[in-house]
Amino acid sequence: GQQLNQSPQSMFIQEGEDVSMNCTSSSIFNTWLWYKQDPGEGPVLLIALYKAGELTSNGRLTAQFGITRKDSFLNISASIPSDVGIYFCAGLRNSGGSNYKLTFGKGTLLTVNP
Amino acid sequence: GAGVSQSPRYKVAKRGQDVALRCDPISGHVSLFWYQQALGQGPEFLTYFQNEAQLDKSGLPSDRFFAERPEGSVSTLKIQRTQQEDSAVYLCASSSSREQFFGPGTRLTVL
Numbered sequence: 334g335q336q337l338n339q340s341p342q343s344m345f346i347q348e349g350e351d352v353s354m355n356c357t358s359s360s361i362f363n364t365w366l367w368y369k370q371d372p373g374e375g376p377v378l379l380i381a382l383y384k385a386g387e388l389t390s391n392g393r394l395t396a397q398f399g400i401t402r403k404d405s406f407l408n409i410s411a412s413i414p415s416d417v418g419i420y421f422c423a424g425l426r427n428s429g430g431s432n433y434k435l436t437f438g439k440g441t442l443l444t445v446n447p
Numbered sequence: 448g449a450g451v452s453q454s455p456r457y458k459v460a461k462r463g464q465d466v467a468l469r470c471d472p473i474s475g476h477v478s479l480f481w482y483q484q485a486l487g488q489g490p491e492f493l494t495y496f497q498n499e500a501q502l503d504k505s506g507l508p509s510d511r512f513f514a515e516r517p518e519g520s521v522s523t524l525k526i527q528r529t530q531q532e533d534s535a536v537y538l539c540a541s542s543s544s545r546e547q548f549f550g551p552g553t554r555l556t557v558l
Contacts, residue, residue, distance in 0.1 A: 336489055364545050375451070375538050375549035376490070383545070421489050425545060433478060434503070435540075435547060437489030 339422055339438030346412055347446050354420060354441040355406040362424030363432070365398050365405040370419045370440070379420075380407070412445050419443070449473075451550035453539050459556045460529045468524045468553045472541030479522050480547060481514055484536040490549075493537075496522060508533075529557045 338357045346352060356365070364383055368376035380391050382398035382405060389396055395408045405422055419440040425432055452471045460466050472479050478497055482490035483506075493512070495503040498519035507514070511530075516522040526533055534557045540547040 336491075339489075366546065368549075373551070373554075375453075375540075375551045378546055378548060381546050423489070433480070433495055433542075434492045434506075435480075435482075435490070437491070439487070439489050 337422055337424060337436055337438040339441055341441060342439070343442040343444070345444045345446065348412060348414060350412055352409040352412055352416075352443060353406060354422075354443075355404060356422035356424075356438050357404045358424065358436075359403065360426065361402040362436075363402065363427045364425035365396070366423045366425070366435070367394075367396050367405070367407045368421045368423060370421060372418075376421055409443075412443075414445050414447050417443060417445050451539055451541050451548055453537075453550040453553050455553060456551060457554050457556075459558065461558055462530060463528050465525065465527045466529055466555065468526075468537050468555070470522045470524070470539030470541075470550060472520065472522070472539070473543075473548060476541035476543050476548075477519075478542040478547075479516055480540040480542070481522070481524050482538040482540065482549075483508075484538055484552070486535075490538050493524070526555075529555075531557050533557050 367379045370376045380396040387398040393410045422438040423435045481493040484490040493506040496516045511527045513525045536552040538552045539550045
């Protein structure tokens, strides 16, 4: 099935560093969501974006909904060891009546070295 | 409960066996979704319920996959005559808006 283009595939950083990851698509999405998944668990919602150009923060996390509606990025500032995990972007379209069907990226594996 | 729960958390099946995976959504959530997550991939949509009505089953890989939500709450995903390619994590999510909240998943291994 179709998935979003998410990059980088993996990152290895030092504690305290800032992190940036992004997602792109050839199609327009009307909602962008960012999830974090720990091993053996389901994805946990971090941030939801509903309007093109929107910039939203949640603690050390900041995400933006691209103005073309075809991309989004997630920044994590001052990383800590518990930020380790897989981060997924996901999008919702309004086309074809399927405005409930999430399309996911392949994920970014983040490793933080204490 | 406070979140989406799924059972069992792990299931090992011999090829050809039938399995049933259960999802308890967040209380009051009208929408319920099943996703399949292969190793190293993001989740992929399987099917969608609004209350007891299955409105979209376009993601189900074959007619061996069947989902139901008879009373608009608990849902069951059934896989008949399991094959090795069915091995994956099966995630359930529920929603009352555009935000979907996921359960911990059931990891299915078919030998």
